[in-house]
Amino acid sequence: MRAVGRFVSRLKWPAVLGILAVTLSGCGSYFTSRASVLSPAGPVASRELSLIEISLAIMLVIFVVVMGLWAYAVIRYRARRNDPREPSTSTGDTRLEILWTVVPLLIVIYLTVLTVQSEFYLTRRPNPATSLQVSVTGHQFFWQFSYPGLGISTIHNLYIPVGEKVNLTLTSADVIHSFWVPELGGKTDAIPGYHTYMWLEASRAGSFFGECAQFCGVGHYNMHMTVIALPPAQFQAWVKSMQKKNASSSSARAVEPGGQPVPS
Amino acid sequence: MAAVAELVGTKGRQRSQSYLMSWLTTADHKRIGIMYLLAATFFFGVGGIEALMIRIQLSSPGNTFVTPALYDQLFTMHGTTMIFLAVMPLFIGFINCIVPLQIGARDVAFPRLNALSLWLFVLGGILLNSSWFLGGAPNAGWFNYAPISLTPFNPGPGIDFYDIGLQLAGIGTLMTGVNFIATIINNRAPGMSLMRMPLFTWTTFVTSVLILFAFPPFTVNLFLLMFDRLMGANFFNILKGGNVLLWQHLFWIFGHPEVYILILPAFGIISEVIATFSRKTIFGYDSMVLATIAIGFLAFTVWVHHMFVDGFGPYVNSLFAITTLAIAVPTGVKIFNWIFTMWGGKIKFTTAMLFATGFIPLFVIGGISGVMLAMAPADFQYNDSYFVVAHLHYVLIGGSLMGVLAGAYYWFPKITGRLLNETLGKWHFWLMMIGFNVTFFPMHFLGLLGMPRRVATYSAAMGQAVAFWNLVATIGAFILAISFLFFFYNLIKSLKSGERAGPDPWDGRALEWATESPAPVYNFAKTPLVRGRDAWWVEKTEGDGQLRSAEPEQDGESAHHAHGIHLPTGSIFPFLIALGLTIAGYGAIFGLLLLVAIGLALAFFSIHRMIVDEDPGEIVQPVGGAGE
Numbered sequence: 001m002r003a004v005g006r007f008v009s010r011l012k013w014p015a016v017l018g019i020l021a022v023t024l025s026g027c028g029s030y031f032t033s034r035a036s037v038l039s040p041a042g043p044v045a046s047r048e049l050s051l052i053e054i055s056l057a058i059m060l061v062i063f064v065v066v067m068g069l070w071a072y073a074v075i076r077y078r079a080r081r082n083d084p085r086e087p088s089t090s091t092g093d094t095r096l097e098i099l100w101t102v103v104p105l106l107i108v109i110y111l112t113v114l115t116v117q118s119e120f121y122l123t124r125r126p127n128p129a130t131s132l133q134v135s136v137t138g139h140q141f142f143w144q145f146s147y148p149g150l151g152i153s154t155i156h157n158l159y160i161p162v163g164e165k166v167n168l169t170l171t172s173a174d175v176i177h178s179f180w181v182p183e184l185g186g187k188t189d190a191i192p193g194y195h196t197y198m199w200l201e202a203s204r205a206g207s208f209f210g211e212c213a214q215f216c217g218v219g220h221y222n223m224h225m226t227v228i229a230l231p232p233a234q235f236q237a238w239v240k241s242m243q244k245k246n247a248s249s250s251s252a253r254a255v256e257p258g259g260q261p262v263p264s
Numbered sequence: 265m266a267a268v269a270e271l272v273g274t275k276g277r278q279r280s281q282s283y284l285m286s287w288l289t290t291a292d293h294k295r296i297g298i299m300y301l302l303a304a305t306f307f308f309g310v311g312g313i314e315a316l317m318i319r320i321q322l323s324s325p326g327n328t329f330v331t332p333a334l335y336d337q338l339f340t341m342h343g344t345t346m347i348f349l350a351v352m353p354l355f356i357g358f359i360n361c362i363v364p365l366q367i368g369a370r371d372v373a374f375p376r377l378n379a380l381s382l383w384l385f386v387l388g389g390i391l392l393n394s395s396w397f398l399g400g401a402p403n404a405g406w407f408n409y410a411p412i413s414l415t416p417f418n419p420g421p422g423i424d425f426y427d428i429g430l431q432l433a434g435i436g437t438l439m440t441g442v443n444f445i446a447t448i449i450n451n452r453a454p455g456m457s458l459m460r461m462p463l464f465t466w467t468t469f470v471t472s473v474l475i476l477f478a479f480p481p482f483t484v485n486l487f488l489l490m491f492d493r494l495m496g497a498n499f500f501n502i503l504k505g506g507n508v509l510l511w512q513h514l515f516w517i518f519g520h521p522e523v524y525i526l527i528l529p530a531f532g533i534i535s536e537v538i539a540t541f542s543r544k545t546i547f548g549y550d551s552m553v554l555a556t557i558a559i560g561f562l563a564f565t566v567w568v569h570h571m572f573v574d575g576f577g578p579y580v581n582s583l584f585a586i587t588t589l590a591i592a593v594p595t596g597v598k599i600f601n602w603i604f605t606m607w608g609g610k611i612k613f614t615t616a617m618l619f620a621t622g623f624i625p626l627f628v629i630g631g632i633s634g635v636m637l638a639m640a641p642a643d644f645q646y647n648d649s650y651f652v653v654a655h656l657h658y659v660l661i662g663g664s665l666m667g668v669l670a671g672a673y674y675w676f677p678k679i680t681g682r683l684l685n686e687t688l689g690k691w692h693f694w695l696m697m698i699g700f701n702v703t704f705f706p707m708h709f710l711g712l713l714g715m716p717r718r719v720a721t722y723s724a725a726m727g728q729a730v731a732f733w734n735l736v737a738t739i740g741a742f743i744l745a746i747s748f749l750f751f752f753y754n755l756i757k758s759l760k761s762g763e764r765a766g767p768d769p770w771d772g773r774a775l776e777w778a779t780e781s782p783a784p785v786y787n788f789a790k791t792p793l794v795r796g797r798d799a800w801w802v803e804k805t806e807g808d809g810q811l812r813s814a815e816p817e818q819d820g821e822s823a824h825h826a827h828g829i830h831l832p833t834g835s836i837f838p839f840l841i842a843l844g845l846t847i848a849g850y851g852a853i854f855g856l857l858l859l860v861a862i863g864l865a866l867a868f869f870s871i872h873r874m875i876v877d878e879d880p881g882e883i884v885q886p887v888g889g890a891g892e
Contacts, residue, residue: 030709031713032713032727033714033726034714035713036714037713048645049645051641063628066600066628073611077606077610079612085610088608089544089545092549097601111635112586112589115640116586118639118641119578119581119585119640124578174411175409175417176411176508180716185645186641186645187573188575191508191575196574198575211716213648213717214648215405215409215717220719221332221721
């Protein structure tokens with residue numbers, strides 16, 4: 001124990017910080033992924049990330065303060081050899097106890113305000129007149145998307161226009177699933193017997209990887225989807241081509257050509 | 265076991281039974297506690313092996329170490345085992361061994377009921393784990409949501425093993441709750457007012473109340489599921505008017521208090537250990553008690569935070585976010601009180617104290633991520649991702665298990681009479697701190713990088729970061745496992761040849777240190793008179809270092825010295841009740857009605873006998889006086 005203390009006090013802190021800085025700067029690739037909460041591509045995910053960042057920052061301050069007190073107590077009040085000190089006989093301190101009840105309470109109230117504001121913003125359903133309506137159905141183990149106003153249906157791939165709010169109505173054909181496209185926004189469960197709602201918006205064109213987050217059986221790990229955000233003109237062209245296929249096809253609904261076949 | 269038996273205070277008891285029968289029939293809270301600890305340690309090992317298999321499977325993308333079907337059974341049984349069969353019974357073991365001593369009682373209020381609790385837990389746990397060999401283990405997660413747990417999606421017997429096994433163990437836990445509420449209210453020694461109770465006794469009391477109110481919803485849920493699966497009912501079948509969210513509500517109305525059942529006893533242990541080794545009384549005792557009660561109450565008001573993504577809308581989510589955030593306040597009070605108990609103390613870093621001190625940063629990290637998770641809109645991202653896995657292991661290992669281990673190093677001498685080896689203990693502590701953080705800290709990143717929970721594998725296309733942090737976590741898990749090899753070796757070695765502890769090896773403060781190690785079967789030769797908080801410390805510092813007797817003296821001798829001490833006798837019927845119910849459980853799982861009938865007949869016969877048989881008790885002559 002004592003050796004550890006000596007080691008820590010003899011460390012060359014500038015050198016340590018230097019090494020740490022070099023490591024972190026090379027760390028970019030250790031904090032990126034195909035579907036990262038940390039790289040939002042729309043207002044929902046951005047709002048959620050900002051909430052994560054604010055709360056994390058406040059929590060880090062609390063962590064540093066609490067751990068500072070902890071470390072001071074642990075180091076300063078260790079029993080040493082031939083330690084003549086008598087332990088304090090204090091049993092409490094009302095002022096301190098009020099302080100560490102009231103300050104956390106104020107922090108919690110602040111976090112509550114942020115939480116409630118974001119909660120109402122994120123669950124406010126967009127105006128049906130100006131937003132795209134999509135019905136999402138979870139199946140073991142694939143996602144089905146249908147556009148009730150447009151008469152199209154796809155599996156695996158959800159096509160949406162960039163810059164437009166998309167209003168999703170979710171349900172499930174079998175067990176509970178959870179719709180999650182981390183770069184566009186958090187989850188909403190697809191529950192048999194219920195309709196749940198969420199909205200998403202992509203602020204740039206691209207493919208966004210999505211997955212089922214609620215355990216749904218042996219194929220859960222492989223229940224993926226891709227949200228393809230197209231510029232509005234391209235989206236309209238895609239809708240037209242799908243509708244044309246519908247008209248020429250004998251089946252009422254075409255399955256999106258790029259999609260994989262439905263697993264049996 | 266033989267070494268334990270020799271050490272455990274059974275010396276005063278005259279027995280004609282065989283060694284095995286003496287354990288099967290015992291009603292002594294200390295022996296029951298030891299059996300809880302042994303069985304729970306076994307199940308902890310089983311759950312740990314399952315965890316290692318999970319980590320091997322996830323160590324690289326696309327791994328095929330286990331099939332997805334087996335993986336689903338592994339994570340289900342890992343969670344179920346660790347929560348119901350390992351951590352909770354470890355605490356119940358300590359509660360049994362220590363709480364009656366701390367309050368100066370002879371035994372618990374209902375000793376035979378206590379034995380029944382034990383055997384229901386042991387046999388329920390065996391039934392649940394036997395599923396591995398009898399058609400496949402449960403595979404719908406420890407949360408076992410409907411409808412994936414229903415027959416159409418899950419035709420094998422696994423879920424029935426979950427249902428019946430947890431029903432048996434759960435009834436046992438419920439009776440433990442009742443027993444300790446009654447014990448703590450009724451069996452305290454004279455002078456032990458509520459606000460003089462040691463904090464471990466206080467947290468046990470609040471935990472018992474949580475058990476009393478939390479387990480019935482779970483019991484109901486398990487019955488509904490049993491009706492659906494085994495008798496064709498439709499509580500959760502939406503095609504016949506059932507509702508799948510009924511399970512989720514009942515489960516989490518139980519499930520959230522359950523996680524506090526797993527942490528409050530740890531708070532109590534940490535309070536005892538920190539006060540003892542700082543050589544100070546606990547800082548802010550009153551606020552510690554109030555915080556415990558507040559946390560216990562709030563536990564029942566937050567269950568929907570497990571269901572933030574169920575689409576209940578902004579009003580419901582906001583309300584449950586607020587109640588959840590509120591829990592941070594009393595929990596923070598406890599953290600500060602522990603730090604300020606050390607403040608100004610003279611801290612001796614025994615292994616027990618290392619675990620209690622190390623608990624604080626780990627639990628603070630778990631608390632911080634808990635506050636972040638409470639913010640519902642942020643939880644839309646965290647929910648069902650590895651961020652939650654990181655959080656729950658920081659509170660369950662960093663919190664609950666660190667509490668268990670602090671308690672193990674602290675109370676092992678009281679339970680067995682021998683000290684655990686300190687050098688091995690320190691190896692255990694440091695390896696565990698490294699292994700634990702290396703395993704679980706990266707899981708925060710994995711969650712934010714988009715890795716959902718309960719995936720049997722992940723694609724390399726998720727990115728190298730996901731593969732890298734998973735590999736790091738797997739390496740950490742093996743370091744964690746190695747740290748426990750040190751612990752198990754220490755347990756066996758110290759049991760055989762550890763240093764003799766003597767009654768009070770730590771210069772303790774509560775009453776358990778005022779009697780021999782291990783405590784004699786009657787606990788205290790004379791019922792002690794409690795003269796203050798930290799009852800034993802008061803006698804050592806303000807009295808003559810001897811417990812005062814609360815019993816009337818006759819000619820210089822207490823009544824107990826003249827006539828002996830009256831103790832409950834053991835009985836085989838608690839074991840037979842549990843055995844009968846377990847047989848009936850197997851019958852129900854496999855549709856063998858004759859087996860159900862035989863099992864229930866045995867159970868009802870034994871219940872009848874346990875009720876009508878008068879317990880004459882036995883008279884034991886104490887050796888020496890109180891505190892000697």
